[in-house]
Every structure is written in structure tokens, then in C-alpha cells.
Amino acid sequence: MKMLQAIDIYKRFQNLEVLKGISLTLEQGEVAAVIGPSGSGKSTFLRCLNRLETIDRGTIQIEGEVLVAPGPDGRSRYVPEPEARRICGRMGMVFQQFNLFPHLTVLDNLIEAPVVVKGLKREEVIPEAEELLRKVGLAEKRDSYPARLSGGQKQRVAIARALAMKPDIMLFDEPTSALDPELTGEVLKTMRKLAEEHMTMLVVTHEMAFAREVANRVVFMDNGEIVEEGTPKVIFNCPTHSRTKAFLEKVL
């Protein structure tokens, strides 16, 4: 089943064209890593998928439902806001800067959205939230405020918070880029666990080891285009494009 389908996405900021016809499909349980130089548009592409940015042209479908498609005039048209919110609710997102809610405890960060958005009762959600915290190894931090956590812990809470909404797809926007090198391991481990549970994942990352070992597919973006995609083996061992080769030579 196609979990996510983006077709021919165009996006410009004023005079700068950041996405020049990006197409990408994610199947159920697939883990795709998007790599590429900074400024290549990979984060923007990810942010377009759950309408943190609006696209200028193209089609986005989530689990077969249209989020945005071209109208009669060719410009993209989004479905109405409540509908869009419901469709995008199938995706969870993890940010580079965590974006935890500082005024809420770790536990409340997890249960806030299920309670406020889904209208569930606190008592119903708390056991699930505690289970998620155990899963990311932070059960004992449930009553701490985010300010008291290390970067790695914050990011694991952010992953748990996204999972608390029971998404079918998880989007990761450079989840380890703001972390000290010795803290990236714990976050990557959590993500690896998720991948093993067959979560559909789209990960924008600079962690080549993660892309190589965990992803089923690696997508190389440069200058607003997908230059090349394939299995990690193909991309890392015998890339066909010179731009891919040049990039990998720099980072590996």
C-alpha cells in the first residue's frame, strides 16, 4: 500500500526555487533516508508533506487521500483545513530542535495532543504514554520538565510524543543534527527500533551510517531535485551520478 505519494512538487521562496519537481513514494513499512548537501531542499520537502510549508505545484496523497492537488488553473489547491488536519494526523514529525513544550512535564508533553485533539481522557492516555516512555528508555523522567533533560533525552521524548498520536508514518527532520556526537547514538537506537517494528519512516539526515544500515532506500537530493535514489548498497557503493559521488566523497 502506498503510504505517502508526492508527485512533481514545486516550491519557491520569493526568487529562490527550492523544489523543482520532486516525486517520491513510500510503501508501508519502508524506511527512506533523504541525504544531500545543506540547501538542497530536503528539509523543505519534508516540511511540505505535512503542510508546514505550502507547495506551489504538485500533488500529495497520504494513504490514498489527497492533501493537495492542482486546481483547474494548475496552481495547487489544498483540501479544507479540518480535512487537511485529519489527513496530516496520520504523520508524526520529529524536529531538529525538538520543539518540546517547555511548560509541560515530559508526561504531559505526550498526553497533551491525544487529550486536546482526540478528546481522550487523561486517565486513558497515561498508561499508553508511560509505555511509550519506557520504550524510549525515559520512564523515570515522566515528571521532569524538558529543560532538565539532555538533548538526546529531549529528542527521545519528542519521538515518544509523536508516537502518542499513533501515526502511520513518521517524518524526521535532521533528528540528530542539534545533538552532541555522543548523544546521537541513543536517538538513532530508538529510531532503529521503530524501523524494526515496520513503521513507515522518512528521515532527512546527515547520519550516513544510519542511512546505510537502517534505511531500505536512500534518496540523494541536490539543488531542489532528486538526483538519484536506490538501495543503500547501490547509492553508497556504486552511485551513478557524479554529483552523488562528489557528495559522498566529502561526507564519508
Place this chain on the structure above:
Amino acid sequence: MQYLGMIIGPMLDGTLVTLKMFFVTIILSLPLGLCLALARISRFKWLRGATGVYIWLLRGTPLMLQLLFVYFALPFIPYIGVRLPDFPAALVAFVLNYAAYFAEIFRAGIQSIDRGQYEGAKVLGMNYVQTMRRIILPQVICRVLPPVSNETITLVKDTSLIYVLAMNDLLRTARAIVQRDFTTTPFLVAAGFYLVMTLVLTWFFQRLEKRYGIYDE
């Protein structure tokens, strides 16, 4: 000492007028200020513009002029003109004026919240009202407490302007006694009363800051 006992009664009456004006103004102007702040940063240009003009007018003219206007000039304006008794007239002027100042404080507070907080709420499926109520405003309250406390203390003292409408607040009462008895003691007593009121406020806001600041960002 005996003299103090004699003047304390009327001065307490005056304090009551001051406090009444103060509390009602605060209770009404804080929510109005919040609404104005949200209007000031809304996506509708006309609404932003209109609020901007409102704030400019109310912050740009003396509060005393606004008091006089509502009491003396408003009755003569065609269609909307109403003649208000002194307390409601003063209240309207104070609320409209303070709401303009609070609006700017709240606006600054809301805009100081990181964009990532909105994005975090959005990807969790929250709508505008949910995001504001549950995520943004709780953080704003903590940040705006010091400037709000400032304004509040100013308001206690600004209430003394109602003397222009011949209302017997604390300061006007004190002045009347001074002129009657040829002694400045009532001024000292009035100063003492104002100081006690602001002391209580300062203490109150310190407690609020502690309560809302537990999560240190």
C-alpha cells in the same frame, strides 16, 4: 494620634473608591488587551490596521484627556452619544486606555514564543485555538508577568486622575482634608496607603512569577 483617628475614616472611604476603580479596570482590561493583541497579529490586514490605529490613539493621547472626553464630550456625539455617570465614565476611559498598553505587552509576549512551538503543535494536529490556549498563552503569561506587574502598579496611581470628574478617591480626599485643616499629614497618610497597595501587588506578582516560572526554560 487623635487627629489620625479622625481623618482615617474618610481616607479609607477614598481608598475604597480607588480600589474599586483599580480592580474593575484590571478585570476588564486584561482580557480586552489579550483580544486586541490577537487582533494586532491576526492574518487579516484590516484588523491589524484597525487595532494599530486604536492603540496609537489610546497610547498617544493623555489619559486625563480621555477621561474628560468620555465624561464631557461623549454625550454630544450624534447617534453613539451616551451620558455616563462618573464611575462608569471613568471606568470606560481606564479600561480602553489600559487595554491598549496590555495589548502591546501581550503582543510582544506572543511574538517572543519560538516558531517551533507553533509547528510542534501543528504537526500534533492542534488548531489555532488549541495551540493558543494550551501551548502559546501559558508560556506567554510567564514572560509578560513583569511588564504586566509594572502596568498594574502604574494603574493604582493613575486612578488618582479621577479627581477631574470630582470623584472622591484617596488622593482627592486627602487634598480636601489638607485644605480644610491646614496640615500636610493627610498627604503622608495617603502616600502610606498607596505604598501598602503597591507592596501587596508586588508581593502578589512575585508569587505568580514563582508559580509560572517553575519550568525554567
